[in-house]
Every structure is written in C-alpha cells, then in structure tokens.
Amino acid sequence: MSAQPDGPYGPLIPMPELTPDGLRAAVARIAPSRVAALTQHLFEATTNAQQTQSLAPLRAFVHSWAVFVAVERYPDRAARLRELERVVDEGEQDPADAIAEIRRIRDAAEAEAGLR
Template sequence: MPDLTPAALRTAVERLAPARLPALTQHLFEAATNAQQTQSLAPLRAFVHSWAVFVAIERHPERAARLRALERLVDEGERDPSAAITEIRVIQETAEAEAGL
C-alpha cells in the first residue's frame, strides 16, 4: 500500500488503473476547493479514504473484478441484492483495513 498522501495515491492509481486518473484529479480538485471554502480538512480526508480503498482493491485484480461483478449485479436489479451488498461491504472493509483506515 502506498502512503496515504494525494501524490502517493496518484502514483498508485497511475500504475494500477491509469484510466481513473482524470477522476482522481477531479476529486482532488473538488476536495481541495471544498476544504478551502469550509476551512475543514474533512473533504481531503474523504478524498484520501476513497482513493486508498480504491487502490487497496485494485492491488488485487481478482478482488477488483469480483467487486465490479457484484456492483453490476446490484445495478441490474433483477435479483435480491442482499448477498451481493454484504459481499461488497466485506471487500470494502478488507480494503479499509489493508489501507490502515
């Protein structure tokens, strides 16, 4: 896991999922703007949390693929999503623990 800094997370995203760099850049811009406007670090903390979890998941391609499959299943709305939602939570909680959050 990289350090939980915007620069380190950006480098990790660049390596793991370069197509997501524009989203990371936009999120960081919005977080910095909101932090300045509200005089609070909460938006920057949310940015770090979000992207640290993303990196922790993407570091394991099988886990990332499973998460995407579960999210598709929930989005389709054709079956009871309870089991999928539970598994999504487990994946996210595991990633949070790996990231030290």
C-alpha cells in the first residue's frame, strides 16, 4: 500500500489484498479504533470455520472488512454513509432514499474490492 492519497478526492490508501493481514494493515491505517473489532471478528470467523468445517465464516469476514475498507478509504464517502445510517436509525423521516443510497455506496465498495 502507498502512503500517499491520490489527489484531494482520491483514496487515503489503495485497496489492500483481501487477506486477514492485508485488511488488518489497512484498518490500522484508516480506522485504528476498529482493529480490535476486526481481530475479534477474525477470531470468531476462524473458530466458526473450524467448528463447521466450512470456509463460509472466513469468506464473510473478508467480505465485511473489505467493504469497510473500501468505504473508509474515502473519508467523504464514509461520512456520507454514517449520515445516511443515522437517518435510517433515527426513523424521523422516510428512509427509502437513504436506504437506496446506502445500497449504492455498498455496491460501489463491493465492486472496488473485487467482490462483484
């Protein structure tokens, strides 16, 4: 990963490899307060994968954190997503437009991460 952002509107970091180590390094750079949550999620996913003899929990871990990184590496997009989630959570207005925009943000993040 390069340390330099790609212009004023570019990502803070490039999209990392979709491995636990790559995702952990990215989260440590763009959202250090979330490293503990990532570590806990990885532990749970690994335990579940062993218990179920399935890679599905590890795939879900990678998907979840890859989307998180893809969103958070653009601060404006991350702030917009949090604002939209706040609108939905508060329930003071019709959430349909906010939900549609959340879906578009997450779809774009999945595509950037190579998950689509």
